[in-house]
Amino acid sequence: MRDVAVIGVGLQKWGERWDRSLRDLFAEAAHNAINDAGVDHIDSMYIGCMSSGLFAAQEHLASMMADYLGVTPCAATRVESACASGGLAMRMGWMEVASGLSDIVLVGGVEKMTDVTGDEATFALATAADTEYEGYQGVTFPALYAMMARAHMERYGTTIEQLSHVSVKNHANGALNPDAQYPFPVTLETVMNSTMVSDPLRLLHCSPITDGGAAVILVPAELAKSKFKKRPLVTVAGSGHATDTIALHSRDDLTWLKATEIAARNAYKMAGVGPKDIDFAEVHDCFAIAEIMVTEALGFFEAGKGGPAAENGLTARTGSKPINTSGGLKSKGHPVGATGVAQIIVIARQLWGEAGKRQLKDPRRGLAQNMGGSGGSTLVHILERKG
């Protein structure tokens, strides 16, 4: 297996992009990534997208996106793992380059969520759960995470303030991110008083509906060293992938994200590192409780200690383990299929020193954790700066 480097990234401002269609969002992000990388062709492309069929009545993205990126007859693959579609696209692209099959692979993700009504969007998202035994019974995604939150709170004493601190921190970071959907800070009071969505989760504990695309260019590290030298070499040190039961009620432990634990363990093993060697991470804060539980499953904090860690500033940009310096899903937005790819962009930019006002001091190793549904699938990638 060859070492694989990230050499270019592209996205656009995320939000309610009435002016951009599904194909435009992808083409724009992908085109930006190709230009940023300075490649003159791609060998293959991956498109992470959860539900273009339900959101935009469009499938066959392989053909569509290659066409609208102007790279027909390029091989193209659409992958889906609910909200982990982008992370899955990253792993597939990495595998294709690492295996030696291709030299220049575009990994992209996209979701167009605002062409349908709010109810239709809720329905499409709900297909990430067990349609017959969860959705039919009356749950929504906020409800599933709310039940995890309640279980976590009752078992560990995690508080609603701690959850709210996650939102405050992510908005504080996102306020410095010009591409974010909601680039403004929020106060703890505003978060705690926002409309109740599914007890105990309130509106500002929940990531939004967003239109957006994101793309990165992957090449073998050797090629990056010889031909794409404008930036420090950033490679994929580890990749991990695991599933868990589709239904939340089937999980061994309602307060533990096992797929994250296993995917992370595999990524750490491949990279030859442990949780303490990770300088910063982008994690899947679809709901504030998710960030808390993820940081525990990644091994950053002990089970039950994720809440206090957030409350005490350990995960702030200036803390000992910065989480979601981009603003996370909460502030940056969550165009489902694009999120996992955007996480790679954030990690790469931090490692390159291109994170603008959100720049951390000399980070060497970042981790991206991207999760589908209520934790039914998870992708973890570790990127390292080699120079």
Place this chain on the structure above:
Amino acid sequence: MKIRSPRYAREVPQRYRYEAAITSSGKIYFPPRLVYPGGETAQPHTLAQTGKVLTWTILTTGPAEYADLAPYAMAIVELDDGARITAMLVDADLATVKTGMRVRIEFRKIRSEGHEGLLCYGYKVVPE
């Protein structure tokens, strides 16, 4: 997306009669499956009708087909045989819903597919 007849009818044994399966190692699967982990086989088993709430939430807005019921409680229930289900918790003052409360399964209408479509039935839980 409207639920159509084949998809509805197939789940009737589970939704109306709680037909599940139990493997030789004693794990209950609801619904029963074609393939069980570790190559195990399973025997028919009917879910226990009573149990306790493991965790719960109260939704302020639900999916469109359930909107008229909002606000409503959802719970993950551990039945007395160890099986777990996700179900709407009804006929309870929302302020009294709590982890550990005892509930039993009751037959209810889950949703209507518009004015002309199927009436879909299934299980909810009520305080025991």
Place this chain on the structure above:
Amino acid sequence: MSEVGIVGYGSYIPRFRIKLESIAAVWGADAENYKRGLQLFEKSVPGPDQDTITMSVEAARRALKRAGITGDKIGAAYIGSESHPYAVKPSGTVVSEALGATPECHTADLEFACKAGTEAMYIVYSQVKAGVIEYGLGIGADTSQGAPGDALEYSASAGAAAYVFGSKNILATVDYTYAYMTDTPDFWRREHQFYPQHGGRYTGDPAYFKHTLGAANGILAKSGMKPEDFTYVVFHQPNGKFPMEAAKRLGFPREKAITGWLTPWLGNTYSGASPLGLTAILDVAKPGDRILMVSFGSGAGSDAFIYTVKDRILEVQDMAPKTRPQLDENKVYIDYGRYAKFRGKIIRNEG
């Protein structure tokens, strides 16, 4: 042929209630006048997730419990209602499937205004008596509608009663049955209409009383019995007043009619009305008690039954929820707005 009778019984009443005052206030009506005239104070309201089918399933499960049999023993199941959820596709198939009575089971839905439930009971009783089935299930259940602002809106309510009939382990024998039926247009609903029409005062003497008293007198004559021979009597009860008036005209003292008299607090459960009244009686009856039951359905007709309670009643009363506690306990009062929402009386956007 050996004796045939009730082997199990069960009832289901939803939790929601609306007071007469809440309805009267919306229409600018005199609540006290209605309460006095109807002898009715509040009524049950089905939740948005409840209907004739769901209530029938729960009532039938309770009846099977008391009968001590599993659903697969049921050879025929009939649900009488004027609010079957489908116009075409029987409630009977859903209920039979839920009880595990399928596939070897007869069913078809019955409709005869408020007496469809007792007709269901009569049919399965007859099938058991003829020996063509071992056990039969007869259910009366309704979630009937009253037009907004109409007199019927004060009384139309929701509930279900289920009876298993058989010839073994009887808890009350059926000693006599009688039917009295004519074509009397006192109340009807045309296809595609949401609310029924009724004949106002014509629903009294020419309809309810003619058929109720006709059936009562008919069964008394057939059996050679008199009011003194009975412990309990239960009539169809569209309001609190009519059944007590019927009892009085037939010479039954009020005390014998009180136990089965549910409407003042329950409202009119239509096909469930006299069947539910009978469950309340069975909940407290003693071996040897004799019960007269006379239903009434607009259109019009009455079914009469004479039951004698057996020893087994004492073994089964506590096996499932009783009727009076369901009526009196754990009630949730709602206002007219919520009532109108639950009952689909508000014009909505499609889809």
